[in-house]
Amino acid sequence: MGSVEAANKDANGSLTEKNPTVVFVLGGPGSGKGTQCANIVDNFQYTHLSAGDLLRAEIKSGSENGTMIQNMIKEGKIVPSEVTIKLLQKAMKESGNDKFLIDGFPRNEENRAAFEKVTGIEPAFVLFFDCPEEEMERRLLSRNQGREDDNIETIRKRFKVFLESSLPVINYYDAKGKVRKINAARSVEEVFETVKGIFGPKNEKAE
Numbered sequence: 001m002g003s004v005e006a007a008n009k010d011a012n013g014s015l016t017e018k019n020p021t022v023v024f025v026l027g028g029p030g031s032g033k034g035t036q037c038a039n040i041v042d043n044f045q046y047t048h049l050s051a052g053d054l055l056r057a058e059i060k061s062g063s064e065n066g067t068m069i070q071n072m073i074k075e076g077k078i079v080p081s082e083v084t085i086k087l088l089q090k091a092m093k094e095s096g097n098d099k100f101l102i103d104g105f106p107r108n109e110e111n112r113a114a115f116e117k118v119t120g121i122e123p124a125f126v127l128f129f130d131c132p133e134e135e136m137e138r139r140l141l142s143r144n145q146g147r148e149d150d151n152i153e154t155i156r157k158r159f160k161v162f163l164e165s166s167l168p169v170i171n172y173y174d175a176k177g178k179v180r181k182i183n184a185a186r187s188v189e190e191v192f193e194t195v196k197g198i199f200g201p202k203n204e205k206a207e
């Protein structure tokens with residue numbers, strides 16, 4: 001990692017090295033990213049930041065970008081990284097933590113390159129929840145969270161975007177040896193057993 005980009009100024013204005021630990025959590029829509037992130041947060045010292053949740057909160061907040069974000073989500077399109085990265089940076093700062101699960105980001109090459117450029121952060125590793133489309137479709141159609149994009153028409157568009165734009169990002173990190181691929185087509189408990197093994201005992205929360 002470029003140490004210059006990673007350097008931050010402390011309260012006295014002097015440069016300090018701050019290297020937050022970032023784990024990207026990727027996988028198709030409905031693969032179980034959010035579910036497993038909740039389990040990780042219960043057991044390990046990480047803060048969960050879902051890019052989709054941050055974007056949905058931005059719509060609700062009445063922000064000037066709200067309508068644009070809402071239209072893009074309805075179409076299953078990826079919101080420009082400038083918007084998403086600002087939300088992620090703000091949430092990282094506000095958390096006071098230095099360990100993050102960044103869920104549903106980066107979703108395309110533009111997301112990936114911009115995050116690296118703006119923050120200077122490289123992920124420690126990437127969790128990839130691998131799940132067949134039929135299973136993801138079943139899960140999304142019964143998610144019942146009232147999401148405007150959990151309808152079959154938008155779901156098909158999201159699958160297409162995942163294959164065309166998000167998988168290349170996973171392949172990019174795979175070539176760097178950073179991807180931990182997990183079979184997500186199992187029960188929540190079985191998937192979490194595998195996830196636990198990846199995080200190891202080091203960051204486990206005390207009972």
Ligand SMILES: Nc1ncnc2c1ncn2[C@@H]1O[C@H](COP(=O)(O)OP(=O)(O)O)[C@@H](O)[C@H]1O
Binds near residue numbers: 030031186187189191
């Ligand atoms: N391993 C699993 N088996 C069955 N259903 C699951 C599993 N993991 C998550 N779900 C359910 O599938 C839906 C999508 O999961 P979610 O975690 O929201 O996925 P993502 O964040 O990847 O879109 C939710 O209703 C969730 O309860």
Ligand SMILES: Nc1ccn([C@@H]2O[C@H](COP(=O)(O)OP(=O)(O)O)[C@@H](O)[C@H]2O)c(=O)n1
Binds near residue numbers: 107
């Ligand atoms: N990095 C991101 C993440 C989500 N999004 C948008 O938010 C939608 C929902 O993403 P999500 O991660 O909450 O949900 P899933 O599609 O994984 O179920 C995506 O289909 C995109 O429209 C985005 O534009 N950029």
